[in-house]
Amino acid sequence: MVEKRETILIVDDERFNINVLKDLLDHDYDTMVARNGAQALKRVNSGTLPDLILLDIMMPEMDGYEVCKKLKEDENTRDIPVVFVTAMSDVDDEMKGFSLGAVDYLTKPISPPITLARIKTHLALKNSLEKQKELNQIKNKFLGIAAHDLRNPLTSLQGMSQLMLKIPLPEEKKTKFIESINKTSNQMLKLVNDLLDVSVIESGRFDLRLNVNNLSTVAAERAELISEIAENKGVKLVSNLSDLPDSQFDEDRICQVVDNLLTNAVKFSETGTTVTLTTREIDDKLELGVTDQGQGIPADEIDSLFGAFKKTSVKPTAGEKSTGLGLSIVKKIIEAHKGTIEVISEVGKGSTFLVKLNKQ
């Protein structure tokens, strides 16, 4: 991928100064030029925002201080780092620049390597700040969705317990409520665990505990556990597992992947259909596949399938719950193992999830 070149706006009234800076910067950056303050503000407010502004102080009509003040007052331009470049080397001048919100102050004649180094530092700081803002927005959106997904089950937990305490109910009803409370609290626990998983994975503190394991052995164990859930729903779970060589993976995490794929397949399958679990060796990869005869996933929703909280229009067949987090966790686990996951799906026929892991 070609990295986007950053744009620097040079504001100076003297052609010579502009040329010195342009010669210095043109190799690594795109440059824009303004010959006075008014032109600088005009350039900034029309079209592309520069990533950094080199601003002379002594200019006719509107000086650099005034330009900086105006830039900092405008919400759109407030975050562009401003570096003053000036012959005025008095401490008071310099302090005035900083107090107006400039990030740095370079004195003419400038030192080319120092100027480049400082520009690089300020651009890196700006980028990391932008990245943090973006992550913060994602986090807030995430919290909003999580709060919503916890409020719904809380409605039944709180409502049922409150009614049992406050009004006389037949024994039968009470038992039903207690069963619901139990079921709902388990679902909430699943959501809370998934949220914690996502936060661990996103924070980068996601360490795999790699050990020598056998994918088919793990798959067989998980299939046995999940076959009970499948049976209860009248879905047949068939395992078709090859003899595979041992390989290195994090057993707990791969169990989580198999569990997720199998429970998903059962969740989206009708009674009387079959879910098939397969493993096989292809070249230098080990492949695990889960195939269902469910509703299939529309082609335009496949891409968003692995995003956090991305539930598709396809719904579980017996009112089961989904957090919308399972597949995003599965994908992260597979990626951490340097493996891949793909989906082949046809609406009305069913879906196959294929996980490929490296053999070694």
Added chain:
Amino acid sequence: MNRPLDRILYAEDEPDIQEVAVLALETVGEFNLKLCNTGKEAVAAAPEYKPDLLLFDVMMPEMDGPTAFQEIRTLPGMESIPVIFMTAKVQPEEIAKYKELGALDVIPKPFDPMNLAQAVRDCWNKQ
């Protein structure tokens, strides 16, 4: 002063929440209640049931609460039927959106089943 509130058309897809709300409105609140599982069911049931008030969950499969409300408002005799939405989406911009659609009010989830009927009645009375 409005005539007293009696018949409520209630739509909610979640069986557990239905249980709680039905007890809260029928047993505690002594309203006449017609329960629907989706917005679509509610639109189909409205002409015959002739409700005084719609009480709709927002997010439901097939047809959501706001869409069902808008469809019911196009039916003869129901051009000005009031609606209250119940939702777990309680951010201010969400609530403002539902009020703009013409909702009397929005009741956030979770709700207290012992106070739900009174909350609905208060909304009705302040029309």
